[in-house]
Amino acid sequence: MTVYDVARQLPAIAELRNLCRSLAMLDAILSPDWESRYYSFNAGWAAGEEMASMRNGSGDEYSIVFSAAGGYVRGFSHESAMSPYGNDGEPWPGVIDEVPEAFRPFVEEPAFTDEDGVPVVTACLWRSETDAQWRHGTIDFPEGRADPDGTTGLFQLLVARSPEAFQRFAEDYYEVNVDLEAVSHVYALRPLDQELVSSLNAEVALADLAQDISEIGYPHPDPQSI
Secondary structure, eight states: OOHHHHHHHOOOHHHHHHHHHHHHHHHHHHOOSGGGOSEEEEEEEETTEEEEEEEOSSSOEEEEEEETTEEEEEEEOTTOTTOGGGTTTSOOTTSSTTOOGGGHHHHSOGGGBOTTSOBOOSEEEEEETTOSSOBOOOOOOOTTOSSTTSHHHHTHHHHSOSHHHHHHHHHHHHOSOOOHHHHHHHHTTOOOOHHHHHHHOTTOOGGGGHHHHHHHTOOOOOGGGO
């Protein structure tokens, strides 16, 4: 898979935003320690901007900025042949060259660049509010690579968007049984209650999630359920 395939399979901006909030809420329940989480979402990342993020703890990551301009996706696979660090410290040709002016500030965003100002990126997509699909640059991928830009691993749950896909991922990553009905509940963005939280992690109280719920922008629970 490459960014070309991801662009065809990613949902519209609003649906992607909802999915990212669900992933972040599930991880907040399964991993109370923020540093150990795989997926996060910050509804107040900057004025008028929200950011979804993934980091796998091994150097792979993505960031998705939702703004008035639309959606901007930056992915980085540290072992990719298209890493800037294997290309004389420059992003692979075509990856960010065609990013429209409306999204250029995110290309140069310090959170997405290294200490030398080099964009840390192997895959990039964008979609304006008026676009009918996700867009990407024109790229000559390295030959002989099944996953040249790392998108297969980076965006697996954004492409396979079922609760079952998250259940498989979480059971493998966290090495625990994960209740599919509870995952489906969160994928539907329904408010949490203690019973549901406990079905995912018996050691977490609903009240302990108040800050995460607010940061993620997840629907607030009924006060009587806390």
